[in-house]
Structure formats: C-alpha cells, structure tokens
Amino acid sequence: xxxxxxLNQRDKNTQTLFRMGFMLVTALLIxxxxxxxxxxxxxxxxxxxxxxxxxxxxxxxxxGGIFPALYGTVWLxxxxxxxxxxxxxxxxxxxSEYAGDNWFTRVINLAIINLAGxxxxxxxxxxxxxxxxxxxxxxxILAASLxxxxxxLPVVIVATRESLQAVPREFREACWNMGATRWQTIRRVxxxxxxxxxxxxxxxxxSRTTGETAPIMFTGAAFFLPFLPESVFDQTxxxxxxxxxxxxxxxxxxxxxPFGVAxxxxxxxxxxxxxxxxxxxxxxxxxxx
Amino acid sequence: xxxxxxxxxxxxxxxxxxxxxxxxxxxRRDADWYIDQxxxxxxxxxxxxxxxxxxxIFVFITKEGFGFIFGEMDFGQFFTSPRWRPTSEYxxxxxxxxxxxxxxxxxxxxxxxxxxxxxxxxxxIAEFATGKTREYLKxxxxxxxxxxxxxxxxxxxxxxxxxxxxxxxxxxxxxxLNAGVILGxxxxxxxxxxxxDALKAVPDRYREAAEAMGATHWQVTIKVVLPAARNGLLxxxxxxxxxxxxxxxxxxxxxxxxxxxxSSIFDSVRALTATIAAELGxxxxxxxxxxxxxxxxxxxxxxxxxxxxxxxxxxxxxxxG
Numbered sequence: 001x002x003x004x005x006x007l008n009q010r011d012k013n014t015q016t017l018f019r020m021g022f023m024l025v026t027a028l029l030i031x032x033x034x035x036x037x038x039x040x041x042x043x044x045x046x047x048x049x050x051x052x053x054x055x056x057x058x059x060x061x062x063x064g065g066i067f068p069a070l071y072g073t074v075w076l077x078x079x080x081x082x083x084x085x086x087x088x089x090x091x092x093x094x095x096s097e098y099a100g101d102n103w104f105t106r107v108i109n110l111a112i113i114n115l116a117g118x119x120x121x122x123x124x125x126x127x128x129x130x131x132x133x134x135x136x137x138x139x140x141i142l143a144a145s146l147x148x149x150x151x152x153l154p155v156v157i158v159a160t161r162e163s164l165q166a167v168p169r170e171f172r173e174a175c176w177n178m179g180a181t182r183w184q185t186i187r188r189v190x191x192x193x194x195x196x197x198x199x200x201x202x203x204x205x206x207s208r209t210t211g212e213t214a215p216i217m218f219t220g221a222a223f224f225l226p227f228l229p230e231s232v233f234d235q236t237x238x239x240x241x242x243x244x245x246x247x248x249x250x251x252x253x254x255x256x257x258p259f260g261v262a263x264x265x266x267x268x269x270x271x272x273x274x275x276x277x278x279x280x281x282x283x284x285x286x287x288x289x
Numbered sequence: 290x291x292x293x294x295x296x297x298x299x300x301x302x303x304x305x306x307x308x309x310x311x312x313x314x315x316x317r318r319d320a321d322w323y324i325d326q327x328x329x330x331x332x333x334x335x336x337x338x339x340x341x342x343x344x345x346i347f348v349f350i351t352k353e354g355f356g357f358i359f360g361e362m363d364f365g366q367f368f369t370s371p372r373w374r375p376t377s378e379y380x381x382x383x384x385x386x387x388x389x390x391x392x393x394x395x396x397x398x399x400x401x402x403x404x405x406x407x408x409x410x411x412x413x414i415a416e417f418a419t420g421k422t423r424e425y426l427k428x429x430x431x432x433x434x435x436x437x438x439x440x441x442x443x444x445x446x447x448x449x450x451x452x453x454x455x456x457x458x459x460x461x462x463x464x465x466l467n468a469g470v471i472l473g474x475x476x477x478x479x480x481x482x483x484x485x486d487a488l489k490a491v492p493d494r495y496r497e498a499a500e501a502m503g504a505t506h507w508q509v510t511i512k513v514v515l516p517a518a519r520n521g522l523l524x525x526x527x528x529x530x531x532x533x534x535x536x537x538x539x540x541x542x543x544x545x546x547x548x549x550x551x552s553s554i555f556d557s558v559r560a561l562t563a564t565i566a567a568e569l570g571x572x573x574x575x576x577x578x579x580x581x582x583x584x585x586x587x588x589x590x591x592x593x594x595x596x597x598x599x600x601x602x603x604x605x606x607x608x609x610g
Contacts, residue, residue, distance in 0.1 A: 011505045018507035019417050025409030026426065029477055033433050036444055090335025098329060099336065110601060111339040116347060117597040118590060119535025121562045125586040128592060129349035133574065150342050157339070181325040213438025214537040218569050240439045247443055262443050266436060275437040277428055
C-alpha cells in the first residue's frame with residue numbers, strides 16, 4: 001500500500017537532480033577560490049621566515065623582509081580602532097537602547113548602509129579633501145587611520161547593535177524596576193552581556209582595515225620609507241600598499257616575494273576572521289538565555 | 290550599584306514617612322540622573338555620526354571638484370566623450386564614457402558569473418544542506434568574503450593573466466574577462482550570504498504548508514521559497530552590483546588599465562575607480578586634472594548612493610509585505 005508509485009519515483013529523481021545541481025554550483029563557487037589560495041601557499045610559502053617578517057626591504061624592495069610594512073599596518077589599524085570603536089559602540093547603543101522606531105532612526109540606518117556602500121576610493125578622496133587638506137593634518141598615519149575608521153565604522157555599528165539586541169528585554173526591565181537609570185542598566189547589564197559579541201565585530205573590523213588599500217594610498221601610506229613611523233603625524237608603509245607597489249611599480253621583483261606578502265596579508269585576515277567566527281560560535285553555545 | 294538602586298528606590302525620608310506625596314518626591318535629579326542625561330547626549334552624537342560622515346563625504350569631495358564643475362567642465366563632453374586625456378598639453382579632454390564602459394562591462398560580466406553561482410549556492414546552503422555541512426559551508430563563504438581586494442587584484446595579475454593567455458591564446462590576459470571573473474568571485478560570497486539570509490527569512494510555515502499539500506522539496510524551493518524571498522534576493526544582487534561598481538584595487542590591477550570602449554571580453558579596459566587610484570597621486574592639488582578626478586568621485590558617490598538606496602527600499606519592501 002505504501003510502495004512508491006512511478007510518480008513518487010520520478011519526484012524523487014528530480015529531487016536528487018536538483019540537489020546535485022545546486023551542490024555542483026556551490027562547489028564551483030568555492031573550489032576555484034580554494035585552488036587559488038593553494039597556489040598562493042605553494043608559491044609564497046617558501047619565502048616566509050623570521051627574516052622575511054622582521055627584516056627590512058633591501059635592494060629597492062626586491063629583496064629582504066616586510067617589517068616596516070607590517071609595523072605600519074599595525075599602527076594604522078590601532079589608531080583607526082581608537083576612533084571607530086568608541087564611536088561605533090556609542091552609535092550602536094543609541095540605535096539599540098535609545099532610538100525610537102521613527103523616520104530619524106531610518107535616516108541613520110540609511111546613512112550606515114550608504115557609508116558601507118561608498119566605494120573605497122571615494123573614501124580616499126574624502127580623506128584627502130577633509131583630513132589631509134582641510135583640517136591640515138597632512139599625509140600621515142592620523143589622516144589615513146581616520147579615513148579607515150570612517151570607512152569601517154558600519155562594521156562596528158552593525159555587529160554591536162546585533163549583540164546588544166540579542167540581550168533579552170526582560171534583563172533591562174528587571175533592572176529598570178530596581179530603579180536603575182537607563183545608563184546604569186546599559187553599563188551593568190546590557191554591555192556586560194553583549195561584550196563578547198562586540199568583540200567579534202571589532203575583530204572583523206581589524207581584519208577589514210588590515211586589507212584596505214585604496215583609502216590609505218593618498219592619505220598616509222607611502223610606497224617606501226627608510227625609517228619607521230614615530231608618531232601619528234608620520235607617514236608609514238603598509239602591507240596592502242606594499243603588495244601593490246612590488247607587484248605593479250617595481251620591475252624585477254622575484255616572483256616569490258609578492259606571493260609571500262600576499263600570503264601574509266591573507267593569512268592575517270583569514271586568521272582574524274576565523275577567530276571571530278570561533279568566538280561567535282562559542283558564545284552561541286554557552287548562551288544562558 | 291546595589292547601593293545606588295536601594296537609595297533611589299526608597300530615599301531617606303521618602304514620601305510614605307512624610308504623609309503627603311509631592312511631585313518633587315519623585316524627582317530623581319541626582320548625580321545618576323545627570324550622568325544618564327550626559328551619556329544619552331554622547332551616544333546620540335555617536336548615533337548621528339554616520340549621517341554627519343555621509344554628508345561630510347559629499348561636501349568635501351564636492352568642495353574639491355567644485356572648481357572644475359563650474360569651470361572647465363563641459364557636461365556633454367564629460368559624459369559622452371570616450372577621450373580621457375587630462376594630461377594633454379594643448380587640448381586636455383575629460384570624457385568618462387570609456388571609463389564608464391569599462392566599469393559597466395566588468396561589473397556586468399561579474400554579475401553574469403556571480404548571480405547564478407551565488408543564488409545557487411545560497412539555495413543549496415539554505416534549503417538543501419543540513420547540519421554540519423551547512424555550518425561549514427557558511428563559515429567557508431564568510432571567510433571567502435573576507436579576502437582583501439588587493440589580494441584579488443594580485444591574483445588577477447599573477448595567476449589569472451597567464452591562465453587566460455594560455456587557455457584562449459590571446460596576447461594579453463588583463464582584460465574584461467579577467468577582471469569580470471575576479472570581481473565575480475569576489476562579490477559572490479557576499480551575495481551568497483545576503484541571499485541565504487533572505488531565504489532563511491521565509492517563514493517555515495510556508496514550507497510546511499506546501500509540503501502538506503504534497504509538494505516535494507524542490508517544488509517547495511522553486512515555487513514557494515524563491516518567490517517569497519524575491520525582494521531579499523534582488524537586494525543581494527543590487528548590493529553585489531554596488532560592490533562591483535565601487536571596487537578599486539582589483540579592477541585597477543586586472544583590467545589592463547587601457548582606455549578603451551570594449552568590443553569583446555578580450556579587450557583591456559579602464560574603470561572609473563581605477564582611474565582615480567592611478568592618477569590622483571600624480572596631480573597637483575587644485576589643478577583641473579585633480580578636480581576632474583574628484584568629479585568622477587562625485588559621480589561614483591551618487592551612483593552607489595542610488596544603488597544602495599534602491600537595495601534598501603527593495604529589501605524593506607519584503608519585510609512590510
């Protein structure tokens with residue numbers, strides 16, 4: 001009585017066909033990228049060593065290491081974080097805890113979406129027009145980091161807002177009922193429960209900032225500098241721009257060198273993203289509510 | 290905190306003890322109240338910062354391009370001439386048509402590649418994959434989306450370029466094809482994520498109702514889930530277009546950077562974004578060339594603004610409906 005009819009069988013076959021088709025498409029999307037990454041490891045892996053990571057570039061950047069670029073990238077990211085994390089968290093707290101559901105909040109959300117969607121080179125133009133020229137900061141780490149901070153601000157806002165909203169409303173209500181002010185509630189109840197979620201967002205932002213090139217090209221990153229930056233008003237080399245320079249601007253660079261730089265860059269980015277994802281999954285597993 | 294709250298809840302000599310309740314008894318303008326107001330102002334400033342910045346971007350790039358728009362610029366020439374010769378000594382021309390064509394052809398090809406693949410992958414992840422496979426695929430897609438654009442450009446230049454020359458037997462591999470594939474691979478993971486979210490947002494009761502009527506899994510997917518998620522999927526595509534349009538480093542390195550109205554995918558082209566990135570460093574601040582590059586920036590800003598606005602409206606439409 002429950003034996004499969006011919007129609008059942010046909011449906012089942014179609015089902016398998018569809019399943020396989022979509023699986024194939026997914027594989028075709030992911031496999032080429034994995035192959036490319038494998039090529040990067042294959043061609044650049046051999047050059048990576050302590051001297052490469054901590055040595056200075058020599059012979060017009062055709063030999064030697066990448067330390068000044070790595071060091072500069074850390075500077076740029078750190079200064080950008082100092083600006084964007086407080087600002088982004090404040091914005092998220094406002095949107096999640098204070099803002100009503102009205103046209104003004106919609107405008108803010110729209111601004112955030114657009115800030116994330118503005119091309120990176122337009123952010124660079126803004127950095128040049130505003131920080132380098134108008135505010136007279138000049139091409140410096142500060143100008144480049146401010147540009148990066150504004151560009152990656154949406155990442156912090158969105159991640160923080162999500163983790164704030166994941167804190168149940170009952171937690172806040174319980175706290176208000178005890179007579180706590182809004183800020184006391186946020187500081188003692190909402191933020192502590194959301195802090196790890198905010199952290200995953202910050203790590204994502206670090207990863208994103210590390211890889212950006214266009215916004216820093218004209219605002220503070222230099223092709224080559226014989227010295228390390230000493231303050232935020234100095235220019236600096238950066239890993240992403242260094243990859244661009246030795247690939248396109250310097251003739252006669254041995255093949256392994258740019259592959260090594262690309263590998264370091266992508267390794268840093270993927271490591272940070274993996275860490276952020278792992279943190280997020282661990283949090284989800286241990287959630288108390 | 291426990292102390293603060295205890296004091297706040299029953300202040301010494303509170304209303305009950307005085308017999309008559311007065312409005313001032315509930316006035317809690319103590320230090321905590323002022324701190325609360327101060328913080329509210331601070332986070333409000335953070336909240337409006339996004340608006341300030343987006344307006345700031347427009348104001349400052351317009352300020353730098355202003356002198357060109359109301360001076361040298363010939364609107365007809367700017368949008369319809371394919372000749373971008375800003376450094377010509379005798380007769381500099383500022384036509385962005387070839388650059389627009391470069392950007393459009395690369396983005397178009399990228400979308401031709403990315404749309405079917407990302408939607409297919411999103412459908413597989415959201416509707417067919419289960420358990421661990423789904424988790425791993427989602428993580429993989431998220432990681433792929435994180436690869437920096439400069440690395441993509443490097444891949445286009447060093448891996449795709451010789452590959453295209455070899456496979457198609459063409460003299461140069463830095464072409465629309467190269468940049469289109471690179472941009473497609475680059476945009477697909479993000480589009481997959483957003484599209485998957487859109488499919489996930491379709492309530493399970495839709496699927497259950499269709500299955501209860503005897504529909505098979507793929508019938509449910511094609512006839513129920515996809516139409517229900519239509520707006521979200523369209524939003525994903527639009528965001529992909531926006532991303533392709535604004536991408537800078539990858540197209541700078543993979544297109545060949547030659548001013549050209551492309552007639553086939555084996556032509557080198559040059560993109561709007563790449564032009565700014567390649568030339569801004571060589572121009573004198575305030576020169577016509579410099580201001581013309583900012584004018585391209587204004588054009589990019591306005592177009593991406595419209596794309597993002599449309600995407601937002603489309604996605605919002607699905608939530609209301």
